[in-house]
Amino acid sequence: MPYPEKFTGFQVNGPDTWLEFHKNEFQPRPFGDYDVDIKIECCGVCGSDVHTISGGWGEQHFPLAVGHEIVGRAIRVGPKVTYVKEGQRVGVGAQSGACLNCRQCKNDNETYCREQLDTYGSIWPGTDIVLQGGYSSHVRTHQHWVFPIPDALPSTIAAPMLCAGLTAYSPLVRNGAGPGKKVGIVGMGGIGHFGVMFAKALGAEVWAISRSRSKEADARKMGADGFLATSEKGWNEPHIMTFDLIISTANSFEGFDLDAYLSLLDVHGKWVSVGLPEGEGVKVRSQTFLGNGCFFGSSHLGSRRETLEMLQLAADKGVKTWVQEVPLNEANLADIMKKMKKSDVRYRYCLTNYEEQFGA
Amino acid sequence: MPYPEKFTGFQVNGPDTWLEFHKNEFQPRPFGDYDVDIKIECCGVCGSDVHTISGGWGEQHFPLAVGHEIVGRAIRVGPKVTYVKEGQRVGVGAQSGACLNCRQCKNDNETYCREQLDTYGSIWPGTDIVLQGGYSSHVRTHQHWVFPIPDALPSTIAAPMLCAGLTAYSPLVRNGAGPGKKVGIVGMGGIGHFGVMFAKALGAEVWAISRSRSKEADARKMGADGFLATSEKGWNEPHIMTFDLIISTANSFEGFDLDAYLSLLDVHGKWVSVGLPEGEGVKVRSQTFLGNGCFFGSSHLGSRRETLEMLQLAADKGVKTWVQEVPLNEANLADIMKKMKKSDVRYRYCLTNYEEQFGA
Numbered sequence: 001m002p003y004p005e006k007f008t009g010f011q012v013n014g015p016d017t018w019l020e021f022h023k024n025e026f027q028p029r030p031f032g033d034y035d036v037d038i039k040i041e042c043c044g045v046c047g048s049d050v051h052t053i054s055g056g057w058g059e060q061h062f063p064l065a066v067g068h069e070i071v072g073r074a075i076r077v078g079p080k081v082t083y084v085k086e087g088q089r090v091g092v093g094a095q096s097g098a099c100l101n102c103r104q105c106k107n108d109n110e111t112y113c114r115e116q117l118d119t120y121g122s123i124w125p126g127t128d129i130v131l132q133g134g135y136s137s138h139v140r141t142h143q144h145w146v147f148p149i150p151d152a153l154p155s156t157i158a159a160p161m162l163c164a165g166l167t168a169y170s171p172l173v174r175n176g177a178g179p180g181k182k183v184g185i186v187g188m189g190g191i192g193h194f195g196v197m198f199a200k201a202l203g204a205e206v207w208a209i210s211r212s213r214s215k216e217a218d219a220r221k222m223g224a225d226g227f228l229a230t231s232e233k234g235w236n237e238p239h240i241m242t243f244d245l246i247i248s249t250a251n252s253f254e255g256f257d258l259d260a261y262l263s264l265l266d267v268h269g270k271w272v273s274v275g276l277p278e279g280e281g282v283k284v285r286s287q288t289f290l291g292n293g294c295f296f297g298s299s300h301l302g303s304r305r306e307t308l309e310m311l312q313l314a315a316d317k318g319v320k321t322w323v324q325e326v327p328l329n330e331a332n333l334a335d336i337m338k339k340m341k342k343s344d345v346r347y348r349y350c351l352t353n354y355e356e357q358f359g360a
Numbered sequence: 361m362p363y364p365e366k367f368t369g370f371q372v373n374g375p376d377t378w379l380e381f382h383k384n385e386f387q388p389r390p391f392g393d394y395d396v397d398i399k400i401e402c403c404g405v406c407g408s409d410v411h412t413i414s415g416g417w418g419e420q421h422f423p424l425a426v427g428h429e430i431v432g433r434a435i436r437v438g439p440k441v442t443y444v445k446e447g448q449r450v451g452v453g454a455q456s457g458a459c460l461n462c463r464q465c466k467n468d469n470e471t472y473c474r475e476q477l478d479t480y481g482s483i484w485p486g487t488d489i490v491l492q493g494g495y496s497s498h499v500r501t502h503q504h505w506v507f508p509i510p511d512a513l514p515s516t517i518a519a520p521m522l523c524a525g526l527t528a529y530s531p532l533v534r535n536g537a538g539p540g541k542k543v544g545i546v547g548m549g550g551i552g553h554f555g556v557m558f559a560k561a562l563g564a565e566v567w568a569i570s571r572s573r574s575k576e577a578d579a580r581k582m583g584a585d586g587f588l589a590t591s592e593k594g595w596n597e598p599h600i601m602t603f604d605l606i607i608s609t610a611n612s613f614e615g616f617d618l619d620a621y622l623s624l625l626d627v628h629g630k631w632v633s634v635g636l637p638e639g640e641g642v643k644v645r646s647q648t649f650l651g652n653g654c655f656f657g658s659s660h661l662g663s664r665r666e667t668l669e670m671l672q673l674a675a676d677k678g679v680k681t682w683v684q685e686v687p688l689n690e691a692n693l694a695d696i697m698k699k700m701k702k703s704d705v706r707y708r709y710c711l712t713n714y715e716e717q718f719g720a
Contacts, residue, residue: 104601109627112652114601174628241464241474267469268534270655273646281645286633288641289658292472295630296656298649 004028004037004076008358009065009136010333015055019334023357024063026132028140029124036084036146037076038092040358043134043328044069044160045349047190047251047275048094050340052121060121067134067351068094068119069162071155074146075138083143089155091147091311092139093162094119095301096131100144108303110144111170119145135328135351137358147307150315157321160190160348161314162307165321168195168247169310170302171272172202175245179203182242184228184264187249188215191274193322193347195247196222198310201317207239209246209261218346222322236260241267241292249275251343258282258296265294273298322346327353364388364397364436368718369425369496370693375415379694383717384423386492388500389484396444396506397436398452400718403494403688404429404520405709407550407611407635408454410700412481420481427494427711428454428479429522431515434506435498443503449515451507451671452499453522454479455661456491460504468663470504471530479505495688495711497718507667510675517681520550520708521674522667525681528555528607529670530662531632532562535605539563542602544588544624547609548575551634553682553707555607556582558670561677567599569606569621578706582682596620601627601652608633611703618642618656625654633658682706687713 007028010021031037049066051057070092074084084090097117098110105113117124119141120133133139149158161169168191177183183204185195192208199206200223207226208219216227228235243264248271250256262271271294284296302310313319326332328351336349367388370381391397409426411417430452434444444450457477458470465473477484479501480493493499509518521529528551537543543564545555552568559566560583567586568579576587588595603624608631610616622631631654644656662670673679686692688711696709 104627107627109653112601112627114651241472267464267467267472268657273649275646281643281648283641283643284656285641286635286658289633289656290660291474293469293659294657296644296649297628297654298646299653300650 003138004031007132007136007138009132010328010330011063011065012053014062015053018053018055019337021330021333022063023330026065027129028138029127029129029131031078031140032142033078033080034143035078035140036074036081036090036143038070038072038090038139038141038146039075040070040072040134040136040139040354042071042156042159042354043067043351044162044164045336045340045351046163047340048163050337054341061123061130064121064130065132065135066120067136068092069159069164070134070139071149071159081143084146084148089149091149091158091162092119092134092141092145093166093301093307096141096145097122108305110303111301135333137354144304147304147311150311152315153311156323156325156350156352158311159350160321160323161194161310163301164190164348165194165198166302166307166310167191167274167299169198170306171247171274171299172199173306174299175270175272177202177204177245181205181244182207184209184243184246185249186246186261187251187275188219189249189251189343190345190348191249193222195249196224197319198313201313201319236263239264241265244269246271248273251275256282258284259288262288262294262296263291265292268293268295270295270297321348323348323350325350325352328357363498364391367492367496367498369492370688370690371423371425372413374422375413378413378415379697381690381693382423383690387489388498389487389489389491391438391500392502393438393440394503395438395500396434396441396450396503398430398432398450398499398501398506399435400430400432400494400496400499400714402431402516402519402714403427403711404522404524405696405700405711406454406523407700408523410697414701421483421490424481424490425492425495426480427496428452429519429524430494430499431509431519441503444506444508449509451509451518451522452479452494452501452505453526453661453667456501456505457482468665470663471661495693497714504664507664507671510671512675513671516683516685516710516712518671519710520681520683521554521670523661524550524708525554525558526662526667526670527551527634527659529558530666531607531634531659532559533666534659535630535632537562537564537605541565541604542567544569544603544606545609546606546621547611547635548579549609549611549703550705550708551609553582555609556584557679558673561673561679596623599624601625604629606631609635611635616642618644619648622648622654622656623651625652628653628655630655630657681708683708683710685710685712688717
């Protein structure tokens, strides 16, 4: 049964067999008046995909095709769709639903709506359908989470921006990154590399902060003004109380000396954690925050408005994802999942050659 | 040897004998051009005093007279003093030194200066003199930390504002408490009761948050618009994502369900901890902060500018400390320290009758 009755995706059956991808047909959720069907062209590979299928984030609904950095063509639009035209090149990120009525939704905070739905893994309300992600032939998405891609951005450059890019961009703009501000980016992975590039594009002074100097040359090419290696003794001392904002993409709290990092912040400076480390967390004492009155917080994705602004900024300033393109198939998926688990990526995989799998 | 060569104070010799106060003479630090000598009239009793002498905050310098909510008369001013006139009624709070030259000091953040000195317990730079607090006949303080008291404020009403009051007031104003904002105050102790009164005086909607309802009637008299008792099942649910700001004065993290509290905050709302619980701290996971993108932080006292504004606001709006006056002597000190340890105070002790101990 071809599209539009069925989509096809590379699904995993559960964490015990998380490296075994099976190409299955699945039934999409019902098509609504505001929905857009997208024939997928490429999809970035996010750390969330690995956490989800390998069990790191707890129980999930399977079988599941992950992937939420999607770019493709709008091939069908619902009668009430106004944001997108049929045939347009568009993207979908990690969020695909919210009530759009609550105070949060009305204030560009739909990512904090209590009814928010993830692009994959959420149950479609009123059904038992598990939403499927972008390792698939198509995706069906409410227009609010469908973003036209500026012509200047190639698809594989744009796709990883839709989760990793936005995750870095939103806390930067919400916390004032710009000229005259000193911003730190902790962790030089997929999100971190966007953090450096977007902080720079926004006009801030940006420092990459990583365990070793192995990625220093890359960071500087991305636009970092400076680099701190936390394995070096006294690494934080020359910079105490000089940072306005630190975005942490750290994936683990193991051996994490939070005090040393927080000491970098100027008075009332903010530490925004956008990585979601597995495990127990880190112990904090009020005293840790006293020396500078700093704040520790977290940020979840970003709004539609921010997504559109980010894509335009990237187009205007020539921000280019460092992308490794990989043709979509079972063997490549297993291979890059293993590499992701070891953080062996510089700096984002993007799955391509969808027509070979799903036809033209 | 009388004043000005020697001051006299009620000192403790160490945590093993923290209920034994001894009336001793001590040598003040050298008198400088910007200094003010104050003959003390009364002094509030702060939780810090108890933490310090009973060992809860670790090693301290003894013998030590604590007390940092001081009101008295300026009886001598240095040749360069311009903020204070001889004979004026003035106050001193918990901070008594900073460089006054660094970026923090120049931005009304002298409380975050790396050279800040506490009113008691700090070593005076270049000497081995341990600064002594307000359970004493006199205090010698740089004019920057000497605050004229508005005539409308009685001394025992004003004194507790200088630490407890400011500790609540500064994070309120720095984080936008005012009309249209919903503010929570966790813990109905000395700082908490100021939190309720000052949040109200600033025009915010204010909710007191306490374990039981035992202090609800008091909180409402102080101006609380609402009251939440955290021992009641589901206490947070009707208020999830509705608070803009929560000031926590909690003195202990034991049995503290931080997630339930943080869930009260609206998107990017702030939790500011001004209590300094003893012990290990509380474990946080980035995930805890994800639902609303909230921030956890801390705040330390406030600036000179804020102190003056707070005293004027209190005078203008009739904010009145709920004060229990206690004549200063050895027996009363031991008694109220024991009561403080049990949080048996509504809502601030203030030591009085200084002339009986130290003469007119």
